[in-house]
Amino acid sequence: xQRTRFGDMACSIARTLDVIGESWSPLILxxxxxxxxxxxxxxxxxGISRKVxxxxxxxxxxxxxxxxxxxxxxxxxxxxxxxxxxxxxxxLLMVMVRWGDRWTAGEAGPPVLYRHHxxxxxxxxxxxxxxxxxxxxxxxxxxxxxxxxxVTA
Amino acid sequence: xQRTRFGDMACSIARTLDVIGESWSPLILxxxxxxxxxxxxxxxxxGISRKVxxxxxxxxxxxxxxxxxxxxxxxxxxxxxxxxxxxxxxxLLMVMVRWGDRWTAGEAGPPVLYRHHxxxxxxxxxxxxxxxxxxxxxxxxxxxxxxxxxVTA
DNA sequence: CGAAAGGGTTCCTTGAAGAGACGTACCTCT
DNA sequence: AGAGGTACGTCTCTTCAAGGAACCCTTTCG
Numbered sequence: 001x002q003r004t005r006f007g008d009m010a011c012s013i014a015r016t017l018d019v020i021g022e023s024w025s026p027l028i029l030x031x032x033x034x035x036x037x038x039x040x041x042x043x044x045x046x047g048i049s050r051k052v053x054x055x056x057x058x059x060x061x062x063x064x065x066x067x068x069x070x071x072x073x074x075x076x077x078x079x080x081x082x083x084x085x086x087x088x089x090x091x092l093l094m095v096m097v098r099w100g101d102r103w104t105a106g107e108a109g110p111p112v113l114y115r116h117h118x119x120x121x122x123x124x125x126x127x128x129x130x131x132x133x134x135x136x137x138x139x140x141x142x143x144x145x146x147x148x149x150x151v152t153a
Numbered sequence: 154x155q156r157t158r159f160g161d162m163a164c165s166i167a168r169t170l171d172v173i174g175e176s177w178s179p180l181i182l183x184x185x186x187x188x189x190x191x192x193x194x195x196x197x198x199x200g201i202s203r204k205v206x207x208x209x210x211x212x213x214x215x216x217x218x219x220x221x222x223x224x225x226x227x228x229x230x231x232x233x234x235x236x237x238x239x240x241x242x243x244x245l246l247m248v249m250v251r252w253g254d255r256w257t258a259g260e261a262g263p264p265v266l267y268r269h270h271x272x273x274x275x276x277x278x279x280x281x282x283x284x285x286x287x288x289x290x291x292x293x294x295x296x297x298x299x300x301x302x303x304v305t306a
Numbered sequence: 307c308g309a310a311a312g313g314g315t316t317c318c319t320t321g322a323a324g325a326g327a328c329g330t331a332c333c334t335c336t
Numbered sequence: 337a338g339a340g341g342t343a344c345g346t347c348t349c350t351t352c353a354a355g356g357a358a359c360c361c362t363t364t365c366g
Contacts, residue, residue: 003176003323003353004200010264012253013183013246019257023156023174030166034296039313047157049355054314075363077312085256090291091280093166095248100165103238104172108301111163115295119285122297127244128281132272138243142268143187144275148261156322156354192344202324207345228332230343 010149019063020089024048024056029086030093032066037079065089094125163302172216173242177201177209182239183246185219190232218242247278 006014006021020026027046031037036045043053057080060066065086071079082090094114101110101124113122129136159167159174173179180199184190189198196206210233213219218239221231235243247267254263254277266275282289 006176006180010261011180011183012250012258012264013179014253015257016249016253017176017179021176021179023159023170026166026170026174027159027164030164033291040311043313049357050314051316051356052354055353072312075312087291088252088255092245092248092252094280094289094291095245096169097165099241099245100167100169102241104168105165105301108163110299111165111301113297113299114289115297116282116284116287116289117293117295118287118289119282121282121284123282123284123289125280125289126283127247127278128286129269129272129274129276130279131269131274131276133281133286134269134271136247136267136269136271136276136278138186138240138247140270142270144266144268146263146266148258148264193342196344203326203345204347205323208322225343228343230332 016092019065020060020092022056022059024052025060026093026096028053028056028060029065029082029089032080032082032086033090033093037081039078042080060086091125095127098124169245172218173213173245175209175212177205178213179246179249181206181209181213182218182235182242185233185235185239186243186246190234192231195233213239244278248280251277 005018007018009015020029024046028042031042031045036042039053039057042048042057043050046053048056057066057068061068061080063085064083066080067083068078068080071077097110097112105111114124115121116123127136128134158171160171162168173182177199181195184195184198189195192206192210195201195210196203199206201209210219210221214221214233216238217236219233220236221233224230224232250263250265258264267277268274269276280289281287
């Protein structure tokens with residue numbers, strides 16, 4: 001559908017979307033995270049077309065979000081795993097889960113729960129300020145131009 | 154492109170993607186957040202096709218992420234604004250910004266900065282556990298099935 | 307040997323994205 | 337009164353990616 005490329009916009013949201021903005025990518029990431037990392041497993045569990053899966057995996061590998069590694073020499077077999085860059089992307093997944101749980105889960109309740117190693121409890125993510133550690137959301141910040149801002153008229 | 158619908162998967166990520174998974178939606182949200190809420194403004198600042206913008210806005214309004222409100226009676230004029238549901242989605246934007254800043258900003262540095270009202274400093278978001286307030290990411294949790302999990306064989 | 311598994315590739319069809327012309331209601335200027 | 341401008345879309349046409357399914361290659365198993 002001749003998708004507009006976002007990669008060179010002066011916006012970190014656009015650049016992030018350029019990497020994982022395509023709808024299947026977060027789901028692929030989620031599955032790789034929970035250990036579903038082989039081609040056929042991914043294809044079947046997501047119900048994605050094999051062609052599109054091939055394209056997405058290649059894109060994610062080229063963008064250093066996933067790595068493709070051989071887990072068997074003979075016969076040659078491969079699986080996909082998260083890189084450091086990809087692991088940090090999972091923050092995004094956790095925030096998506098949080099929002100989805102709050103606004104779309106309905107009667108049944110959340111489909112998955114997180115148990116935090118540090119406290120052993122079932123919790124969810126909250127956004128805090130990296131400086132003062134207090135809660136931070138879009139209603140309690142000012143948005144200022146940064147060094148990488150585009151010079152706009 | 155006969156996109157697969159995610160809305161009825163038993164997965165909060167999929168359901169969140171169903172609402173804002175299309176690539177333009179987060180950018181529309183970002184613009185509405187910073188006060189760019191009128192049709193022509195959005196169309197010009199994003200470079201999106203008018204047809205697609207119409208479709209996206211309708212989808213976001215129907216899903217209660219944005220509201221369309223009249224700010225002038227005669228001539229009739231409308232603008233789009235965030236609902237509570239949409240405002241909480243901005244958490245996602247902040248996490249995208251954080252990842253984009255870290256991994257894609259390059260030489261120039263981040264295009265925007267956040268000043269946190271609570272401390273007055275420039276900071277970024279970090280994910281903390283809702284129970285113990287300590288940092289939480291995907292490497293320090295167990296993922297358990299919740300009440301809304303699909304019964305899979 | 308034939309069949310199956312893993313990991314893709316190739317081909318065709320359909321339908322959404324993009325571009326841009328057009329429409330409508332209103333206001334302002336001369 | 338007419339010309340021009342603005343805000344907010346709708347319509348039409350073309351192009352290109354998603355979806356679906358068949359096919360391919362290598363290796364192992366019965």
